Amino acid sequence: xxxxxxxxxxxxxxxxxxxxxxxxxxxxxxxxxxxxxxxxxxxxxxxxxxxxxxxxxxxxxxxxxxxxxxxxxxxxxxxxxxxxxxxxxxxxxxxxxxxxxxxxxxxxxxxxxxxxxxxxxxxxxxxxxxxxxxxxxxxxxxxxxxxxxxxxxxxxxxxxxxxxxxxxxxxxxxxxxxxxxxxxxxxxxxxxxxxxxxxxxxxxxxxxxxxxxxxxxxxxxxxxxxxxxxxxxx
Amino acid sequence: xxxxxxxxxxxxxxxxxxxxxxxxxxxxxxxxxxxxxxxxxxxxxxxxxxxxxxxxxxxxxxxxxxxxxxxxxxxxxxxxxxxxxxxxxxxxxxxxxxxxxxxxxxxxxxxxxxxxxxxxxxxxxxxxxxxxxxxxxxxxxxxxxxxxxxxxxxxxxxxxxxxxxxxxxxxxxxxxxxxxxxxxxxxxxxxxxxxxxxxxxxxxxxxxxxxxxxxxxxxxxxxxxxxxxxxxxxxxxxxxxxxxxxxxxxxxxxxxxxxxxxxxxxxxxxxxxxxxxxxxxxxxxxxxxxxxxxxxxxxxxxxxxxxxxxxxxxxxxxxxxxxxxxxxxxxxxxxxxxxxxxxxxxxxxxxxxxxxxxxxxxxxxxxxxxxxxxxxxxxxxxxxxxxxxxxxxxxxxxxxxxxxxxxxxxxxxxxxxxxxxxxxxxxxxxxxxx
Ligand SMILES: [Zn+2]
Numbered sequence: 001x002x003x004x005x006x007x008x009x010x011x012x013x014x015x016x017x018x019x020x021x022x023x024x025x026x027x028x029x030x031x032x033x034x035x036x037x038x039x040x041x042x043x044x045x046x047x048x049x050x051x052x053x054x055x056x057x058x059x060x061x062x063x064x065x066x067x068x069x070x071x072x073x074x075x076x077x078x079x080x081x082x083x084x085x086x087x088x089x090x091x092x093x094x095x096x097x098x099x100x101x102x103x104x105x106x107x108x109x110x111x112x113x114x115x116x117x118x119x120x121x122x123x124x125x126x127x128x129x130x131x132x133x134x135x136x137x138x139x140x141x142x143x144x145x146x147x148x149x150x151x152x153x154x155x156x157x158x159x160x161x162x163x164x165x166x167x168x169x170x171x172x173x174x175x176x177x178x179x180x181x182x183x184x185x186x187x188x189x190x191x192x193x194x195x196x197x198x199x200x201x202x203x204x205x206x207x208x209x210x211x212x213x214x215x216x217x218x219x220x221x222x223x224x225x226x227x228x229x230x231x232x233x234x
Numbered sequence: 235x236x237x238x239x240x241x242x243x244x245x246x247x248x249x250x251x252x253x254x255x256x257x258x259x260x261x262x263x264x265x266x267x268x269x270x271x272x273x274x275x276x277x278x279x280x281x282x283x284x285x286x287x288x289x290x291x292x293x294x295x296x297x298x299x300x301x302x303x304x305x306x307x308x309x310x311x312x313x314x315x316x317x318x319x320x321x322x323x324x325x326x327x328x329x330x331x332x333x334x335x336x337x338x339x340x341x342x343x344x345x346x347x348x349x350x351x352x353x354x355x356x357x358x359x360x361x362x363x364x365x366x367x368x369x370x371x372x373x374x375x376x377x378x379x380x381x382x383x384x385x386x387x388x389x390x391x392x393x394x395x396x397x398x399x400x401x402x403x404x405x406x407x408x409x410x411x412x413x414x415x416x417x418x419x420x421x422x423x424x425x426x427x428x429x430x431x432x433x434x435x436x437x438x439x440x441x442x443x444x445x446x447x448x449x450x451x452x453x454x455x456x457x458x459x460x461x462x463x464x465x466x467x468x469x470x471x472x473x474x475x476x477x478x479x480x481x482x483x484x485x486x487x488x489x490x491x492x493x494x495x496x497x498x499x500x501x502x503x504x505x506x507x508x509x510x511x512x513x514x515x516x517x518x519x520x521x522x523x524x525x526x527x528x529x530x531x532x533x534x535x536x537x538x539x540x541x542x543x544x545x546x547x548x549x550x551x552x553x554x555x556x557x558x559x560x561x562x563x564x565x566x567x568x569x570x571x572x573x574x575x576x577x578x579x580x581x582x583x584x585x586x587x588x589x590x591x592x593x594x595x596x597x598x599x600x601x602x603x604x605x606x607x608x609x610x611x612x613x614x615x616x617x618x619x620x621x622x623x624x625x626x627x628x629x630x631x632x633x634x635x636x637x638x639x640x641x642x643x644x645x646x647x648x649x650x651x652x653x654x655x656x657x658x659x660x661x662x663x664x665x666x667x668x
Contacts, residue, residue, distance in 0.1 A: 009436070010436035010437045010444045010445075011436070011437050011442060013433075013436055014372070014377065015369060015372050015555075015590055015591060015593075015594050016590030016591060016592070016593035016594055017593070018431055018593055018594075019590070019593035019620075019623075022593070022623050023623060026623055041437075041443075041444055042442065042443060043443050043444060043462065060377050060378075060379050062379060063437065063442060066442045126373075128373050128584065128586060129586075130586050130587055130588065144587070146586060146587075146588035146590060148372060148373055148588075191590065192588065192589075192590030192593065193589075193590060193593050196593075196619060196620075196623070197589075197616075221615065221618055221619050221622055221628065222619050224615050225613075225615035225616045225618070225619050228615055228635075229587050229613075229616070232587060
């Protein structure tokens with residue numbers, strides 16, 4: 001039985017967030033693997049040890065601040081989960097939950113969990129960009145993603161970035177690195193159905209999640225969609 | 235002096251525009267360049283009613299205008315597509331006299347929610363009706379919170395609000411303003427569980443804890459309560475009960491009325507128009523009787539022929555999942571066999587290749603209701619992947635990026651051809667297959 005936690009599914013629900021778990025469910029089902037998805041939020045007590053995967057999607061900044069107050073109480077559990085190599089996917093501004101602080105556009109500085117050494121600033125300005133990037137988990141995997149954010153992260157470069165950007169923009173015009181890759185924690189500005197858009201990345205996720213590398217994955221359609229998207233950047 | 239010049243010029247341009255049937259924003263836009271505060275200089279003999287919201291504002295504006303005119307009042311209202319600042323200025327300037335006074339019992343203005351704060355910068359409505367608030371084009375508009383902030387800037391403390399009690403988001407607008415609510419009670423098709431993927435009120439707008447529902451009408455529209463802080467569906471002054479959905483009959487405060495467009499969405503909007511008319515002093519008995527004669531011209535749905543085969547346009551707005559959800563509900567109400575054509579291109583104007591919004595549309599509801607689906611446009615394969623995850627077999631899907639490639643494939647499909655897409659994209663396909 002695979003246990004998946006969709007954390008803050010209610011608060012952090014910007015758009016298209018169901019896509020990632022939708023495709024994971026699809027292939028688990030196809031391979032006859034039983035699974036359960038729990039949706040927990042700020043009213044709930046967390047026990048992360050029960051889960052094989054944790055997913056957190058992006059949300060409105062007001063909601064993110066509320067989520068972070070809950071998240072901060074579980075800093076120790078998250079730290080352990082990351083160290084133990086639990087599969088964690090964090091998309092869009094949900095990565096700010098890992099920060100030392102979040103400064104909102106009203107100039108209020110909100111204390112973050114400080115799991116990672118960075119700070120975040122939200123300026124209410126919508127920034128969108130397509131991104132083509134290499135993942136540092138496997139540089140042969142070129143991924144397509146979409147950024148729709150109102151915040152940015154300081155400093156601009158990190159020890160363990162998830163992505164090296166080939167096309168598109170990151171937090172800063174001169175930075176070609178983005179996101180965080182620590183053991184099996186995947187976090188970046190990319191949002192929406194990242195795993196649907198990137199079939200190779202999905203295969204990697206399924207492999208980590210199920211600890212099997214012989215799953216039946218009929219992803220020809222996704223491969224074609226992916227190739228057509230990526231080719232448009234050539 | 236500037237105002238007089240702006241007024242005269244707008245009047246001349248508007249009358250030329252009427253002759254040439256050109257857009258209605260231009261005269262107002264030009265007049266606003268001459269006098270940017272002109273909207274604050276127009277005076278009214280009657281009441282001004284603004285109608286805004288994410289969905290349904292045009293039809294609600296039409297219904298309210300109809301009720302008031304049929305009841306014998308002089309009414310000024312803006313035409314479809316002129317709900318931005320320039321359009322509102324055109325409407326007001328062309329109906330004002332040479333002293334800048336609009337002589338009418340009621341002025342009804344459909345107002346784009348995103349432009350509301352600009353439109354009401356220099357003047358105010360007496361009443362504001364908000365039909366609902368939903369996520370819409372997140373790459374352009376930002377999220378619902380951004381829209382709420384704009385509306386809060388537009389709503390002056392003196393404005394009386396008419397709000398949809400079934401919508402936990404707009405119910406909470408300008409909480410200190412005077413307000414009345416309208417509400418549709420549970421119907422035979424209400425659901426205990428969410429009916430769609432898009433649900434913009436999963437959390438309580440006051441305390442952010444998970445919001446519970448007694449029932450859902452559609453998306454986040456329903457009857458709700460918060461266990462944590464007590465926020466709940468407010469008591470409504472106007473309550474509607476559906477009598478027979480197939481016949482389009484329903485009661486508002488026990489007064490029978492009827493609509494020819496029999497969707498829950500439209501019945502709630504009709505209730506909104508009735509509630510507003512009553513707030514303006516009309517008798518509910520008269521208002522509900524007038525409404526039974528209103529023939530709604532649903533421009534979103536339109537039947538035609540393609541090479542002697544029956545076809546239907548079901549207009550759907552890109553990046554607006556609720557608009558697609560409503561189109562899907564409408565499509566499912568058509569009982570004959572159907573082939574659906576959906577066009578998904580890169581995002582208009584910006585050309586980003588993102589298709590995230592497709593994961594907010596409840597395509598699952600189409601399962602078992604269509605013979606074939608044709609996926610078309612630059613992102614046809616991304617759409618096909620979404621449909622596959624919704625449960626469609628690859629055999630039911632025809633995937634062609636270019637509209638010209640559909641023509642031959644169409645011969646192998648069955649039933650009425652239904653376009654579930656933007657007007658511009660549908661026209662491209664129709665021209666290619668004719
Ligand atoms: Zn609450």
